[in-house]
Amino acid sequence: MTSPVGLHRVVEPAGVLPQAAWRVDNRPEIGANEVRIRVERLNLDAASYRQLREKHGGDGDAVRAEVLGIVEERGKMHNPVTGSGGMLIGVVEEVGPGSPLRLAVGDHVATLVSLTLTPLRITDGLKGWDGGSEQVPAEGHAILFARSIVAKLPEDLPAGLALAVLDVCGAPALTSRVVTDRKAAPGHAAGDTVAVLGGAGKSGSLALAAARRAGARRTVGIVPTDDEADRLRTAGLADEVAVADARDPVALAEAVTRALGKPADITVVCVDVPGCEHGAILATDEGGTVIFFSMATSFAAAALGAEGLAADVTMLVGNGYVPGHAEFALDLLRAEPAVRSLFEQRLRAD
Amino acid sequence: MTSPVGLHRVVEPAGVLPQAAWRVDNRPEIGANEVRIRVERLNLDAASYRQLREKHGGDGDAVRAEVLGIVEERGKMHNPVTGSGGMLIGVVEEVGPGSPLRLAVGDHVATLVSLTLTPLRITDGLKGWDGGSEQVPAEGHAILFARSIVAKLPEDLPAGLALAVLDVCGAPALTSRVVTDRKAAPGHAAGDTVAVLGGAGKSGSLALAAARRAGARRTVGIVPTDDEADRLRTAGLADEVAVADARDPVALAEAVTRALGKPADITVVCVDVPGCEHGAILATDEGGTVIFFSMATSFAAAALGAEGLAADVTMLVGNGYVPGHAEFALDLLRAEPAVRSLFEQRLRAD
Numbered sequence: 001m002t003s004p005v006g007l008h009r010v011v012e013p014a015g016v017l018p019q020a021a022w023r024v025d026n027r028p029e030i031g032a033n034e035v036r037i038r039v040e041r042l043n044l045d046a047a048s049y050r051q052l053r054e055k056h057g058g059d060g061d062a063v064r065a066e067v068l069g070i071v072e073e074r075g076k077m078h079n080p081v082t083g084s085g086g087m088l089i090g091v092v093e094e095v096g097p098g099s100p101l102r103l104a105v106g107d108h109v110a111t112l113v114s115l116t117l118t119p120l121r122i123t124d125g126l127k128g129w130d131g132g133s134e135q136v137p138a139e140g141h142a143i144l145f146a147r148s149i150v151a152k153l154p155e156d157l158p159a160g161l162a163l164a165v166l167d168v169c170g171a172p173a174l175t176s177r178v179v180t181d182r183k184a185a186p187g188h189a190a191g192d193t194v195a196v197l198g199g200a201g202k203s204g205s206l207a208l209a210a211a212r213r214a215g216a217r218r219t220v221g222i223v224p225t226d227d228e229a230d231r232l233r234t235a236g237l238a239d240e241v242a243v244a245d246a247r248d249p250v251a252l253a254e255a256v257t258r259a260l261g262k263p264a265d266i267t268v269v270c271v272d273v274p275g276c277e278h279g280a281i282l283a284t285d286e287g288g289t290v291i292f293f294s295m296a297t298s299f300a301a302a303a304l305g306a307e308g309l310a311a312d313v314t315m316l317v318g319n320g321y322v323p324g325h326a327e328f329a330l331d332l333l334r335a336e337p338a339v340r341s342l343f344e345q346r347l348r349a350d
Numbered sequence: 351m352t353s354p355v356g357l358h359r360v361v362e363p364a365g366v367l368p369q370a371a372w373r374v375d376n377r378p379e380i381g382a383n384e385v386r387i388r389v390e391r392l393n394l395d396a397a398s399y400r401q402l403r404e405k406h407g408g409d410g411d412a413v414r415a416e417v418l419g420i421v422e423e424r425g426k427m428h429n430p431v432t433g434s435g436g437m438l439i440g441v442v443e444e445v446g447p448g449s450p451l452r453l454a455v456g457d458h459v460a461t462l463v464s465l466t467l468t469p470l471r472i473t474d475g476l477k478g479w480d481g482g483s484e485q486v487p488a489e490g491h492a493i494l495f496a497r498s499i500v501a502k503l504p505e506d507l508p509a510g511l512a513l514a515v516l517d518v519c520g521a522p523a524l525t526s527r528v529v530t531d532r533k534a535a536p537g538h539a540a541g542d543t544v545a546v547l548g549g550a551g552k553s554g555s556l557a558l559a560a561a562r563r564a565g566a567r568r569t570v571g572i573v574p575t576d577d578e579a580d581r582l583r584t585a586g587l588a589d590e591v592a593v594a595d596a597r598d599p600v601a602l603a604e605a606v607t608r609a610l611g612k613p614a615d616i617t618v619v620c621v622d623v624p625g626c627e628h629g630a631i632l633a634t635d636e637g638g639t640v641i642f643f644s645m646a647t648s649f650a651a652a653a654l655g656a657e658g659l660a661a662d663v664t665m666l667v668g669n670g671y672v673p674g675h676a677e678f679a680l681d682l683l684r685a686e687p688a689v690r691s692l693f694e695q696r697l698r699a700d
Contacts, residue, residue: 020651083650170657302649303667
């Protein structure tokens with residue numbers, strides 16, 4: 001039986017896991033516990049897409065060529081600059097007899113493990129994509145391992161919408177868990193205040209909805225522009241909405257403190273630009289928690305930033321996996337028309 | 351009054367905190383809430399020193415020239431590759447009338463905020479240093495802000511020993527807190543199992559001692575060589591000692607599982623080489639916690655690695671600041687002759 005975590009697909013360097021590999025083997029033949037997917041669409045990670053777009057000054061053809069080059073060279077869509085990938089949707093094409101994923105040929109699925117560890121081959125030159133959006137129509141195949149995570153696409157939601165939700169489904173699940181756990185601690189029954197940086201975005205709006213449902217006492221969504229502020233206010237997902245540049249530590253901390261009366265008990269970073277670590281720390285109260293979901297987060301900036309500010313805060317690496325995260329996020333979307341509306345606006349704008 | 355977090359010392363880019371700055375102003379004149387230190391010795395961060403040494407193939411003169419160049423260019427010892435710094439000891443030379451740090455001229459102190467945000471000027475060309483050790487005798491001055499953290503050096507310990515302990519004092523404090531907090535949770539009264547990667551090192555040995563004192567049920571120290579294993583066994587700080595390469599996820603997980611009977615409840619990463627994220631995650635049980643103290647940690651590798659392994663683990667960015675961390679670490683050293691002995695061996699070997 002081939003390795004449940006895909007070690008047998010690692011080409012170089014030897015001995016690492018597929019995510020750490022420079023290159024993986026993307027051949028279509030599957031092992032006994034693998035599954036092959038016929039790809040329909042990639043959803044690039046926001047930080048990755050932004051880096052590519054900025055590097056090429058918005059030239060879609062150049063962005064497309066670079067994505068093709070990365071997949072050709074690495075056997076996976078693993079942006080070497082941001083270290084991030086994204087996810088994909090497709091149809092199950094072949095299931096090894098030893099696969100534990102309970103999939104059947106023909107199932108319409110989304111992968112919930114990152115593209116950075118998913119063997120992928122593209123066969124259509126991405127001819128259906130203009131390089132101008134994170135959503136990439138694509139033909140080709142991808143491989144799932146025994147320990148991959150995959151969700152069947154719900155029949156009641158458009159595929160693009162479901163994909164966009166599933167792509168960020170770790171954020172609401174972990175936000176909910178942190179708010180719930182802290183509320184259970186002695187003296188915290190009233191619930192915490194929560195600031196979500198990038199509150200009008202995909203992971204941000206879901207995180208705001210999750211925080212409120214989990215019993216947050218008061219929430220603030222921080223957004224970069226008046227336009228986003230209007231949209232988030234209309235959605236009504238946050239008790240307060242404020243405009244601030246999350247990369248400006250002092251301005252951000254002031255905005256959060258003004259909205260909540262003091263720094264946040266929990267700060268959730270859902271902004272896909274580098275340099276938000278210090279602001280998030282400064283905007284968080286002593287004894288509070290920062291959850292970093294942005295793939296643009298710098299470990300050293302967070303660790304040394306907290307030390308340099310003498311900030312006694314707990315800092316969590318936003319784990320993209322929490323049991324039940326896919327169902328949780330889809331249920332939030334179904335239950336909160338405002339979240340759905342924000343997602344649909346984002347998808348139309350893409 | 352100048353900014354308590356040193357914003358007025360940032361030269362470029364504008365608007366960021368000193369740690370995020372490319373260059374800070376290291377002029378000796380102090381603001382009303384600042385303190386100037388006459389530098390005696392720098393202690394380079396292990397990841398930073400290792401990167402410099404490897405880059406220059408062990409050529410001490412080249413390492414020294416690069417450290418001087420970095421400080422000259424940036425106004426602080428902030429390694430641009432690793433993003434890390436270190437700390438320093440010296441004597442208080444001037445105290446602004448508004449400084450809240452309760453220091454007096456002549457106090458012998460260690461800075462507990464990173465060198466990455468400490469304005470520093472070196473005036474002796476580091477002539478007393480051969481580039482062959484993390485401990486760098488140096489003349490010059492450094493600046494502390496109002497919100498800096500600083501410890502008076504204890505009179506009962508040699509300065510070099512105290513500095514080495516204070517440099518890593520966040521690790522035992524946070525390890526102790528995590529073990530204690532989890533033990534207080536329902537069903538956890540027996541205490542957790544704890545694996546410390548790099549258990550014979552400075553932060554590692556203190557973390558092992560802290561975990562045991564906080565009530566860990568069983569501990570294992572993972573080390574890279576038989577030689578380190580012998581030293582750690584002799585020290586008796588861990589219930590088990592095992593040799594494994596922390597960059598090899600499968601080998602590491604097997605070593606931890608063999609030693610503890612199952613993956614660790616808490617894994618503490620104290621290894622100063624890149625590429626240990628996946629092994630740490632794979633070595634940790636479902637529902638467990640990974641604490642990353644190494645400055646060589648990659649945020650994306652940790653976040654995507656956990657997702658890719660479908661690992662429901664809590665991942666903490668090792669905050670270098672926990673209230674009382676300096677006293678806690680010094681007390682551990684005083685109370686545990688085995689820890690002191692390991693530190694003294696390390697210092698002799700440097």
